């Protein structure tokens with residue numbers, strides 16, 4: 320098949336928006352093409368409105384293709400699909416008769432230097448992926464932010480040129496997740512919007528903005544509504560949607576707890592009018608999930624979504640105000656958004672709690688308050704008028720207690736669906 | 743903190759492996775080891791083998807703690823320890839690894855055996871808690887040595903025990 324045949328290439332953004340209800344999607348990736356194909360087929364035929372995922376392995380993410388070759392030769396299981404290693408024909412066969420306009424497939428990768436990955440996914444006929452110059456850099460290794468910004472700019476620009484052949488490329492921000500835990504939602508919302516603006520600045524106009532479920536449902540609702548309002552105000556093109564990620568931290572270890580937490584994420588998505596949800600499975604706390612575990616998670620989320628209702632919450636909130644302040648402060652640093660993002664991190668205007676990356680200032684801290692809300696313990700140099708600096712010392716036990724807050728709440732027998740304070 | 747003895751008992755290098763981006767594990771281990779009275783050099787995620795080996799040659803740690811959770815740890819960690827064990831100046835340094843080392847939790851025991859055979863002094867399986875690890879770290883402090891559990895010491899490489907003795 321010609322990979323650029325537009326009748327056979329999906330318009331991911333348009334598909335999700337026209338789906339007529341919450342679209343659910345796995346985080347799924349296997350080293351073997353046969354298993355990858357089986358996983359996509361099972362996702363497609365699950366009893367839910369789905370799109371497919373090819374999640375890449377860690378070696379491909381860091382560009383260590385030799386390690387992929389060694390692992391495949393020795394029969395060592397990879398934690399994802401090595402799309403750059405396989406010949407394009409292999410990936411075309413994985414997708415053949417499964418991926419297409421009726422079942423778009425997105426590549427999820429976590430790479431700060433994704434040139435080869437973009438080339439490989441486009442070559443095999445896909446037009447949707449994920450990331451961002453900040454969110455695929457700071458949480459994903461040692462690549463300097465300047466290098467990530469430069470490579471992402473170039474990749475987004477060449478990806479945008481798919482429109483010249485009639486294909487609408489789609490990009491999702493990972494900024495609404497970052498390290499997954501202990502970052503107050505306002506900064507996640509701000510980075511998600513800034514990355515969407517970066518995609519627009521480099522020519523991609525079909526985008527989705529992410530937000531990862533955190534420690535308190537009410538706070539999450541507030542955050543997603545803030546995200547929606549900011550997108551409506553700031554994104555130059557209407558082709559955007561919101562994607563919620565089921566919790567991205569220490570996951571419950573019991574199946575009941577895992578399903579309750581996933582269900583809560585589905586409720587959050589529906590409550591806030593979000594269009595798409597990425598699920599987590601019962602295996603999350605231990606190992607890479609099987610195809611079957613993924614299908615069960617997709618179907619569970621879809622059932623919960625069917626009985627959930629949209630909320631009409633206030634779009635104005637402390638989270639909205641704080642996110643807006645951060646976004647404006649960053650945009651005012653430089654007319655080129657990549658430069659603005661780099662300067663923002665250098666000055667500590669953006670600073671992600673507990674992120675060890677050398678380009679992150681590391682002066683901010685988050686904590687969970689007695690209502691279960693994520694708060695600033697230290698705002699470092701964030702340009703937030705209202706500075707917070709509390710003398711809490713972080714201990715190993717205290718950190719693990721905060722990281723385990725959600726796990727503990729959802730694993731508790733007869734857990735209230737709302738996590739109660741317990742730190 | 744009491745003012746009795748604030749001198750660090752030595753340096754411990756904490757490190758991820760070449761393909762692993764996870765850092766919460768590293769931050770947690772750093773705090774835990776610092777609380778036991780050691781200075782920590784945390785090399786962070788996606789550490790190339792040479793960076794770890796060169797850093798160790800420079801700072802001469804009393805212990806190297808490798809952590810990986812992405813499922814490639816049993817491969818990356820194996821290559822890493824082979825590189826570390828070829829350096830004569832690092833002879834006898836205590837090196838351990840832990841985390842979620844494979845993508846299938848069923849392979850844990852087999853992976854651990856391979857890692858020990860290649861030169862790790864101990865492998866800490868995921869989900870076993872950090873009690874044994876804490877005891878091992880404590881044992882590197884002369885005044886706390888008796889706390890090293892006898893059953894744990896048997897897991898250490900025999901040729902390493904005299905080295906531990908010496909540092910006492």
Ligand code: B12
Pocket residue numbers: 346348374375376377380381398399429457458459496497498499500567568569570602603604605606607608719722761762763764765766767770771807808809810811812813814838839840841842843844845846866868869872875
């Ligand atoms: C947060 C998270 C992320 C964040 C990490 C941000 C960051 N920079 O740290 C993000 C979103 C970026 C991420 C990315 C990926 N992740 Co991740 N991630 C997690 C998650 C949800 C929580 C991890 C966490 O916060 N741990 C907190 C620390 C304190 O706990 P811990 O890591 O479990 O470590 C404990 C023990 O293992 C032990 N321990 C660890 N090391 C050592 C060492 C010693 C010596 C000792 C004594 C003890 C010890 O002590 C700790 C405290 O108990 C876990 C799932 C889960 N656990 O619920 C998945 C998980 C670890 N990720 C996983 C994977 C595969 C990935 C990706 C490859 C993407 C993918 N294919 O799905 C990428 C990584 C890319 C790369 N290059 O490696 C898998 C690993 C699967 C496996 N081993 O079989 C997990 C288990 C999820 C899953 N079930 O699929 N991830």
